[in-house]
Amino acid sequence: MENQKFYYDNKIVKLFILATLVWGVVGILVGILAAAQLAFPVFNFGLEYTTFGRVRPLHTNAIIFAFVGNAIFAGVYYSMQKLLKTRMFSDTLSKIHFWGWQTIIVLAAVTLLAGITTSKEYAELEWPIDIMITIIWVIFGWNMIGTLIVRRVQHIYAAIWWYLATFLGVAILHVVNSFELPISLFKSYSIYAGAQDAVVQWWYGHNAVAFFLTTPFLGLMYYYLPKAANRPIYSYKLSIIHFWSLIFLYMWAGPHHLLYQALPEWAQALGVTFSIMLIAPSWGGMINGLLTLRGAWDKVRDSAALKFLVVGVTAYGMSTFEGPMMSLKTVNQITHFTDWTIAHVHIAGMGWNGGLVFGMLYWLVPKLFKSKLFSEKLANIHFWMSTLAILLYAIPLYWAAVTQWLMWQEYTPEGFLAYPNFLETLTQIVPMYMVRVVAGLLFLGGFLIMVFNLAKTMKAGSFINNEASEAPALVLAGKRNAVKETFHRWMERRAVRFSIWTFVALSIGGAVEIIPMIFIKSNVPTLESVTPYTPLELEGRDIYVAEGCYVCHSQMVRPFRWETDRYGEYSKIGEFVYDYPFQWGSRRTGPDLARAGVIGGPMYKNAAWHYNHFMDPQKMNEESIMPNYAWLAVKNVDVTMTPKKIRAMQTLGVPYEEGYDQKAVADLMAQAQTISDDLKASGIELAPEKQMIALIAYLHKLGRDIMSENAAVTEEHGETAEQPTHEITLLNTPEDLEAGKKLYQANCVVCHGPEGKGIPPAFPSLVDDEWIKGNKPADVYHSIAEGNVAKGMIPYKNMLSEKQITQLASYVLITLHEQNQEK
């Protein structure tokens, strides 16, 4: 058959390579800044745009979507053309893809630093950018499938299976996770709430790792590793088995991010079991890669490209064993909320993704520029710097994780938490954070050496935008010959059918987990006491989201004694039904805040404390690494948006009364005024419209609803248990009343006044006819003995004897009452 002439589009590959290098430097620099902020809070610069809560999402997004994303596209655009013996389907689509993606990255950087975020990890970008991502992603897929259709090769190779799975997987994940209700160009609410939002988000979060950081890289491995080593792929059968098992099983494993959290047990169990079943399919990729190098290990010694590929594949094997281990519930209680996860993802990110990208670039750039690598020696230096940086990054953080976990759950011999002050457990590991900064600098240094090396290589070579080639046209083979052709081999020449089956394999796991969570009511049991946020609390919550508080503070108390002793009652599924989006967090750099609003609980702080802490955390405790948030005392809440927010909440199903949006602002101002007044009593002037007031209101809401229910329950129990068996008889002898008077003057005068008139409204009068807890002798006795902690009344049962309490009650009910009657 006659050969057809065609040209490979090398220019698009070059563009993506250049973008990879630029964004790589940016992403690593931002990462180093974030690392420095945790070691030295001064690097938050006191500016709202550069606090850790905003910088950290920028780092993750820049590395994943900008650096790794562009590298994937470079690798895919080059290898697809070669593997399918054709130019990309459409130059226009390629160009739109490239420039569209770079626009998204720039918009992401600007909006994240401006505090415009959805707070869903690795999906922080707001809805207009989400739509752009969808469009650009479809263009990428369209271009890819178009290229498959115009191919000149009968069968599609394993690398391309992985590219297809990447396209389809990311499309499904991104669309399902990004359903949100916009209220303005810059703000939307997730349509899922609480536990449902958590399931969707971590199904996405886990599989973003799978389908953005794993499957495309397995595809790249299947092309660049055999090319660079010039060896055949070890096992075709293994390729098939680990491809289908991996893409099917991955989609189920998301709930392993939510172990011991407020999630139905069945969903957690799916997360655990499917993670364990993923070990072999993941290792299938590593083995096929490493065994492909059989007999070529001498080449590895001489080639930096191969060295990076080998370290990358090995890091992949390590991470995909470590990940399933971290998914065991016992192990997860150590690794979750500590730096373990951070170390884990950096072994994968710097080792596997970094290794494959660097290996690919060292092989691909000389190839594209028709020259030799400028300096193999510099590439080797880069290799060793990079490897050392990974170790220097991971080891201190593993150490930090174990140290902090041990401190969190250590008890003194008397049975108290050994380190009740959270900060102590953080101060202990801050030196590790300093080492991490050094590791980051080392990694950046190696990267810059690579940029220099590749630039020199490009300069020395000659680049051809359109590389000529020729191949015979494809004549599609006919029906399957069941004897000569296996089913899979047949599928490999039916690209569309192959895509459909891939789609099916990808859809099942998510569907089985998400659909029941949303539609079967028993999965989210309701708690009567949980009420919707007030307008002020809702505004405060939006500030919490915008500032990225969730980056360091979880809102999820797990059912461990060492967590309930530290924070309060463990979290229940029904608590979060009005949380659009959920704010459970994934790392505790600061203490958990799920119970920050429980008055009398260990986490409660009053408004004045919060004010001072936001203004200057280091003044409160010089070892704190929290950034200051002084601008929250300057910026006002935009109440023009409040009615819209209330209506959005109503649309999502929050039961505000009909027409509440019209009253919301008045309610907001009234509640803000009480907090402002409260601050004024402590000598702090803060106008009610300031953002900090709203944020304090939100913090004071956290956990309060469920605890008020619990408090009611314990109180009831307490009453039945401690009700004296006999009625209290007042002691009306002059001696007893005199003793009661003395006790009253020593203990009660401060709040209730010498005549018992109280200081309304905070401290009730004891001589009028209104009684909060009743005026029978037994009621008064109980109020004194048990107190009313939520309102500031101290329980006296441990300080006064039963007789003394009775004397006191008698004095109140007899003497004070009579005195008042006389007047």
Add this chain to the structure above:
Amino acid sequence: MSEEKIKHTEQDDHITDHDYDGIKELDNPPPRWIMLLFYITIGWAIIYGAYYFWLKEGDHQDAEYARKSEKHDQKYQIASLSADDLVAFTDEVSLAEGKQIYTEMACMACHGLNGEGNAIGPNLTDKFWIHGCDIQSVFNVIKNGVPAKGMTAFKGQISDEKIQKVASYILSMKDSNPANAKDPQGVECNN
């Protein structure tokens, strides 16, 4: 593996029609151990599910918490200090310990490094007290807190003995006249 054997494998097991941009594929079976590992993990997953959901042998997390919490309570019988033992320490060792607890528990965040008070908490060094100035009252305020005013209850966090020590330390600061002392609050107290 010897050179000879590699050559042998390659020659015999090449799948002849597999050639993608020069990449060839061999027809080796997957290593047996990886398949075995795969089957074992699947078996483990089935057993795990059965253990927790069909046989209902394993505790779900609420039950696990209740069980472990009970064990915890048995292990640590937290002793309350009796009223008779509640006296203010005056010896240097106890006061030094009290001072250390003051720092560890971050009392200075609200009461100042030297008890001088700040915008949040009252001065602890003057004669004026909001909730009483005897050791019992101070002990009680630390233990149970004054939540409405922002004073944390420390009862779940430190032992009665430690509270006694820090209360003693606080009382020992009386009349120390630190710098930047906050204006008096509460009533004058003369014991």
